[in-house]
Amino acid sequence: MSGMMLNSDNPYVSRLVDSFTARDDKAARKAVTEILHESGGRSLSPRWHPLGFFVVHLAKDREGRRYSIHCWPEHERSTQDPAWLIHRHLWDLESMILAGELRDRQYSAAEDVGSEADGPLYIAESADARLSILRRTDRRVALDDLGAQDWRAGTWYRIAANRFHESIVDHDASCLTLVRIGERVRPNSEVLGQEDAPASLTYAARSLPLRQAGEHIGECLRRAPTGR
Template structure:
């Protein structure tokens, strides 16, 4: 996805509050960099600084013009690596909401809603997100037909100085 996440806290209802940050000089994505996904929880988000392109999708099973993707389940392995496991289920998605989100703008991503958040290579964005309680189903990612059945990757560590610089640039610290 190209961002790093900072966990802030959880409330008494089990919702988590996190900061997502796409810095100007750092993009860390898995390989292959599939970005269309849905969460195992609802997400409410507000842009603190910068902007992003938010595309939300709907199923279009009958539209043969849309190339199919294959669903992968996202999870963690016992060794701490992240995994994507192919389900074999084909899916056809079409964009239903395609908007640029700007500073101070609030938007939601519903449970089971496929979406993609993109920040340009030279751009930046920082969001404050409230993540709802996890549901039973795992997060899902739309992959390419013919890709491996199992993909494993690790998240690149983010240098503390980069964290400080991004929070300072956003006016969140001195």
């Protein structure tokens, strides 16, 4: 997911960071709009993510934490095949719902449990800015379902790096989130795979013109609550 991000000296970034820290979704929506307008299409590079949404990396704050937009446009996805949605990140993730809603289901995992495992563990590697590879490891995982929760515009949630999870947005719905991530706690993201799958799978992320991404984001924001 290439493209330069704005740094903390930018006044729009300061407003973005402040709104996220305060969990003020109204101010965050305004800050996101300002940053997209400020970029002028020169530095931001939206790309589709293997899990179906597109990502726009926006900015980095003074602590090195990165802020990105995740957008699931209505009736449009670009999900890897096979669609393995259950994964865990290589960092803690915080997410503010700016528009729409999603369902997030979290799992706890026990490794090396032999034949009782739910499936093989794959690691995600980035070959370059647009190419990601899933590689099968010799590890297996068994998952305990910790339950699902629905998150709507104006809410905020956190996913610890040790948690497997999956986020689902209905295909006929849209969702826009502002995400903040911190330092890495493991070398790679991890994905729960299937028994009969190949040893490696490749996903080539399609780029998305900033104008088109802006239109999708703008449509989501027009549907966002106005009374907050």
